[in-house]
Amino acid sequence: MDLPRPRDESDPAARELRRSLRQDIGEEVRKALRDQGLDTERGPEDER
Secondary structure (H helix, E strand, C coil): CCCCCCCCCCCHHHHHHHHHHHHHHHHHHHHHHHHCCCCCCCCHHHCC
């Protein structure tokens, strides 16, 4: 993503970038925790 630095946090593109990164990183962390048997939270994909 081509955004100038420092990023203007009020810019919708910067907010979307931050949201997307937080979501992607969170998914990776949860997957790593699940793989190690350390995840104590159940996500939507776990509910059946």
